[in-house]
Amino acid sequence: MSPITNNTMQVKKMNLELVRQALKSMKQGTKSMVAQATGLSVATCGNMLNELLDTGELFELDLEESSGGRPAKLYQYNVNYSYIACMIIQAGVETHSLNYRVANLAGETISEGGLEAAQMNAGVIEEEVDRLLSLYPQIRAVGIGVPGAVYEGVINLCDIPELVNVPLMDRIHEKHNIGVLIENDMNSTVYGFYRKQEYEEDKSVAVVTFVEGSFPGAGIMVDGHIHRGNTRFAGEISFLPFGMSREEQLRQLHNRDTFPHLSAWAISSLIAVMNPETIALTGSLIQPPDVQMIRLECLKYIPEMHVPQLTLLEHPEEDYMYGLITMTLESLSYSLQLVEKRR
Structure with a gap:
């Protein structure tokens, strides 16, 4: 050509x-x-x-x-010309879950459901994709949110080990010839949270999660854009140098006496690096009184004028799914950057 x-x-x-x-x-x-x-x-x-x-x-x-x-x-x-299917994968202590939503091009829900499984692997996800495509052949793209780091469509770090290093994106794309987006759960959550605020100008915000049985993670928006980092590792706050083994870190996070102090270390690091307007806290380890306790701990390290609003995000799954749906719909749009330069 x-x-x-x-x-x-x-x-x-x-x-x-x-x-x-x-x-x-x-x-x-x-x-x-x-x-x-x-x-x-x-x-x-x-x-x-x-x-x-x-x-x-x-x-x-x-x-x-x-x-x-x-x-x-x-x-x-x-808006019903075609659909998308979005799945959020969540790690549990005893069982893992997969919740899906089929949406039209306006983001309106066509169908939703889910399943729980003791073993969550690529086969379970692919079977669900197969099933949804058989029911809704007009699906043009699939978005999959996972509790881990994703680089070039491959999960390289995950709370569900069975999903690590599996070329899930390529396998689904080759089988069905549709668009496939695999995204970190916290990136999807912070994007959904951010979009719901309808800010009039670009802001910097973060969502931090502390979940039972898992290491903490964060989703970061800087000046209105998701910050993923060079190898899509940004937000993996459990790798901060806490001066202890990861096993000890997990133990202290699950101890009510040490949780506020350790979580404040992580949040103070985020404040110092990105200076956000808001940090939303979520996860099963967070209790409402913890928000003020963490703020007081942060004030030991960060001057008060720089400490952002700390808020409790009580229903993160809603922001997670909303963010994933929005990102998947955006992945269908042809890039308009050249048009903006031309006009």
């Missing part, structure tokens, strides 16, 4: 994505309204709208009323 042909195809894909996003935002609109929202010409928008209409990605509604002349056609995006 020649460079000119390739560039033309890229521009077309980006124009289509601009039109999609415009209609999703407007709910419905005319060709002129879409042109105004995207900055594209009316003629280009007409071509894009016709193409999306032919594939069923758009609906053509009743003609818009006009004060005179020919009435304009009205278009609406078909």
Whole structure:
């Protein structure tokens, strides 16, 4: 394929994505309204709208009323044109769980459910993907959240050892030819938490979890963007130099006398490095009185003016799933960076 042909195809894909996003935002609109929202010409928008209409990605509604002349056609995006499936994997003391949600392109729930298993391995996850795709063949992407570090689609550190070093992303993609996103649970949670706040400007926030039977972890947003780090290891706060073995760290985290002190060390480190506006605390080891105790411990190391708001996140699964759904939907969108530079 020649460079000119390739560039033309890229521009077309980006124009289509601009039109999609415009209609999703407007709910419905005319060709002129879409042109105004995207900055594209009316003629280009007409071509894009016709193409999306032919594939069923758009609906053509009743003609818009006009004060005179020919009435304009009205278009609406078909949010049920395709679906995504998202699964959150959680490690338990005796059993592990998998909770899923099938959603349309507006993020609205089509179906949800889950299962528990003493052994959670790639086979269990793949069987669930197979089942959901057989029920909903219009699924275009799968998002999987895991309690561990993920690098290039492979889990390299996890509270569920059976999932480590398994090329799960490639296996699902090759079998079903769909998009696959595998994301750290805390990254998904902090993204969901952040998006729900609807900040008017970019902020820095973190979500820190302390779960029974597991090491702590954190999801980090810096200036409105997830901070994953060079090898996607950011947020693995259990590897901070606490001056003790990991076995001793786990023991002290599960001791009510030492928990506030040890957790405050980790949180103080986050404050010193990222200076966030808010840190949300969650997990089965956190109790409501701990929030104030941890804050007082942090004040031993951090000047008060720099200590962020500490809050208790009581239902992290909601933010986890919301974040994963949002990220999976975003993975379907063709990159608009070149368009933004061009405009």
